[in-house]
Amino acid sequence: MITCITAGSGALSCEVSDRNTQRCRRTTWVSDMPFKRYLQNEFSWSKGVSQALKVHRCEFPVPQLYRNRKLFKVVSSCKRDGSTKHFDFSVIGSGIAGLRYALDVAKYGTVAVITKAESHECNTNYAQGGVSAVLCPSDSVENHMKDTIVAGAYLCDEETVRVVCTEGPDRVKELIAMGASFDHGEDGNLHLAREGGHSHHRVVHAADMTGKEIERALLKAIVNNPNIFVFEHHFAIDLLTCQDGSDITCFGVDTLNTETLKVVRFLSKVTLLASGGAGHIYPKTTNPLVATGDGIAIAHRAQAVISNMEFVQFHPTALADEGLPIMPTEPRENAFLISEAVRGDGGILYNLGMERFMPLYDGRAELAPRDVVARSIDDQLKKRDEKYVLLDISHKPKDEILSHFPNIASMCLQYGLDITRHPIPVVPAAHYMCGGVRAGLQGETNVQGLYVAGEVACTGLHGANRLASNSLLEALVFAQRAVLPSVDQMKSSSLDLTASNLWPRPVVPLSLGNDVRGKILSMTRELRKEMQSIMWNYVGIVRSTKRLETAEQKISEVEAKWEEYITQHGWKPTMVGPEICEMRNLFCCAKIVVSSALSRHESRGLHYTIDFPDLEESERLPTIIMPSSLVNSTWSSRQLHKQPLCQ
Template sequence: MTTIGTATTLGRKSVVQTLGGAPHVSNRRLSLSKRPTYFGLRRISGDLWQHAASSLAPRAVNKGKHSCVSVCCASNAAKYDHSVHAEVVQTDFVVVGSGIAGLSYALRVADHGKVAIVTKDVAHEGSTRYAQGGICAVLDASDSVESHISDTVVAGDFLCDLRAVKMVCSEGAAAVLELVDMGAEFTRSSSGDLHLTREGGHEHKRIVHAADMTGREIERVLVEKALAHPNIQFYENHFATDLVTVQEGDATRCVGIDVVERATNKDIRFVSAVTMLASGGAGHIYPNTTNPVVATGDGIAIAARAKAHIANMEFMQFHPTSLYVEPDENAAVSRESVFLITEAVRGEGGLLYNAAGERFMPKYDSRLELAPRDVVARSIDDQLKKYGDKCVYLDITHKPAEEIMEHFPNIAAHLQHSLGLDITKDRIPVVPAMHYTCGGVKTGLKGDTSLPGLYATGEVAYTGLHGANRLASNSLLEGLVYSIKAASASTKYVETNARQSTSLFENAAEEFYSREVSIPPEDPKAVKYALNVLMNLRRKLQATMWENAGIVRSNTRLLDAMEQVKRLRMELEAISAEVDIHSLATIDCELKVEHFELLNLFTVSELVVVSAMMRKESRGLHFTTDYPYKVEGERRPTVINTPLKSARKKIRRKLTLNRSGIGRELAQ
């Protein structure tokens, strides 16, 4: 977190860029030979914020859709070895993430102001693109909103916020049909209607899908719409590092976000009336995950550092059926994602067998293969530990081959290419893998967080919809519905608050401009060594979390996880001092990103462990051998609303003094 007036973080003095958007300054970049004057902000031509820099217009050059003011200062040869670059970009809305949540939100607010979409990779990369199964919508006459509500609450093990569930289930169909109107080409039945399938935990067929590549189709439509909107600017390959906050008396307000441009290693501060986190989950705190490589919990971590409230981080969903592949000892496993075998395979009749050829789900749950994900994942985990096997097998070969190929063409092609398997004839080797973060930045029904000016939607957020376990295909729906709600609320927030905060935004830009940092000589060997160290620490962290805070937990394991994460942090600090990673990161962007990602993984891992320690029961995705049953008194969200460092100390002290019970003082 960067707090204006109270703290400073890494930064550099030399370039300031201000984004406005008035017709007379649009598409302009202004080069000055000295520090710029901060001009007054005003409302012009329908834009919520404008930067009045018309007097500088004759020196403008083209810079995309937005105008900017920049300053380039030559390096002091005695202190720096080369020029240092930084920018400040001013906009109405900044969105971190370009999946269904971020893009849906951006398209809504873009009619009310300028929008900057900051995305860690290319625009279409993220969890949405890899979603296979589909998106829920109550569209069939035999189905009902009440049934969808019931299925969601049961899957969430009765920990859901009923207000959130009712809102999403009631408004879901209209939101999905809006995607159809935008041009999403979902699979149709022979009658021409949207084809609906069923997945685990659902009483009815209500999953709208595009074969087994639903997320890719949704992402295609939304990216195309966003690229075509004149008020939306993409900033691809920009990595968010911290929120920017200001103090207003006792209150803290978010006024933007700091990022690094990966192509140039340039530090950029986005100063905005509204910051929307839509950055996805945190799958890579574990070694086995279906999440894309960008899912390192960045949004959750930076919000936690800014002291935003975080909730229900103990509930990490492990998808029961990811493709098992023999491990490659030479591969960088800490950065790889496993291939997901969608829930829909079981929804269409797929059966689970152990290595001995025995169908085992009848031993665990009356719902068999269609039990909720937490039940199926623990059942598979129990089979693997009981018999020492590496995987179990998913069998859909009893279904007609034409039907299999029609519904699952992407899975069939991937398995044929990677393992030489024919899913119409061969069983699929599967194991559980971390899949979805049910907790996150705590929000209200309109995506608002505990920090004014900061909103969150999608997997990065805890909305209360999922409770202790997410129902299949509710994730895309949540991101869609909450983005619509957040767009309406945040637009009103800008109109109400923005014009009263001119000085706060100017101070945020001024503070960023005034920072300085020394640049060391280039040292490729030191950079390579530092990168290897960071990757090794990442692997150790992932192994610790898988062993001690994975599918099955205990007080002893969780305490061990906390101590090991603490030791790994200390190891990072020692090595950082030894090779000066902070300085090396100023000359190597890969190192800078790896360093920030590791810090974020540490933060999210600690949030998971602390939250798990706070819950004295087993519920949904959280199963602990010390408290194997549900407890009615524990049926409430786990909220961390104090600095994480304080939370760790309280939990460690409680658990060390009394191994038989863990306090919940940190929860509201």
């Protein structure tokens, strides 16, 4: 027997289904965002991915593509001209996950790396602290597993944790072999830092610019690979999918070239979604502007299963600009991170009265996991009505500070702050999305031909809270694990060159005129800020049912207002523009976060609600968002080409 809890908007109803058929009946739909929780011991994480969609009735007519399978030719060539391009593999995203995967699958076929800005603009490039891996004899895989599971508040999938902790060291060594250069100690061995939540020194790093070094090395290898073609400024709009009964298959992706304003269709046998996080559903985030949750929304619209979206990690220590001697003249697009490693290296947190407060909240003090530290800071700020707290590392030797944190030191110095002499003003900011597209142990999703890796994926590693430096590691491990199944899929896939005409094409709204487009854009920007501040005020570090319900209602109102405005100004549902597409995706992700948070009737890891302040063993289940219902769905939750045309 499998117990499924079907719900929407937080109103739960319980159903029991027959394990033999793996079916879960849905009787009521409260909103367009249903989700299910599965008892972990009865329903394994990876099995759940392929099974989860079996319950759905066929919603589209069976396309010709399936009826006439034998007629299809295998595409092995790479056509790089025109508005349709054919590749064996399409990779969406040029961060660590996408690039690492591209380099491996390029041994088997042609690869398009599609990325919405410049190649290096991604969360990876901003990572400071490092990559965690068991590389020291006094450490062990069991220790790393235990730390991950404790930080994840016992919601992690143990098999995933074992796989990542076991395979991690080899993936790091491969990265070094590819040319990434990390810091070494005086003994000539890799210098291993220790960060909050880790019981051992195990964080490989390149000073406090680890991500930049990894991205540099991977991009260099990509440029030298003749089988890989990088498409910068190509915004992935929606996946190209076909449905045959309950089976959905992905055949590539539609993109918008944001420089030429042309729609470019990528047809491919395998698609890897590696589009990173969703930090910009909040106004204060450490994520660069590209992190607008596009991948999660795109996958959701393509009927992929999404999981654990209530677990948004707020980094406790982003630079608080208002506390700097010289304030930046313009507000930043993304908050500058003061790495976890500063606390790992002995940094101490004080309130503005110079009282050390962390020991009052947790025995591990500054080395407690991020969720604990972020909540403690939040509590101090609210109780004392202050805008930021202070993180002090100035008691350490100057040389050590400057060699470990050159990037942080120089950024602070630009604004008149010498961190070797004075404490750093810090506040929490949205940082990492633990939830995402539900993936099995090979990065597979419930959509055939669609794999996920990196921050966009929910593999079960992080559970309710990510352990510091585990995400670069997870991206490396899953990007590699997805390679062989992708190659098998590529070899068995039959994709017709003429399949391109099966889906209607999105339209660039040139006909609307500059004035109207300008109005639509300015309204979109205004409402984007409104939506972000709703998320910050009502779906932040400390939550309550009432506030979440308020957020749900307010977001729906803002979304309705936006859709009405742009429709009245001539915008059609098939039209595309980068900021409009991002807005749809932000709405979609924000709503999923709120829905997921409302459904969790306990406080666990990153999800803390005053209405259910304790852990509940019966709630120790992943939250599963099933594909959106086509009934009552908004524009944000529908694919632009809702169904492939039949030939």
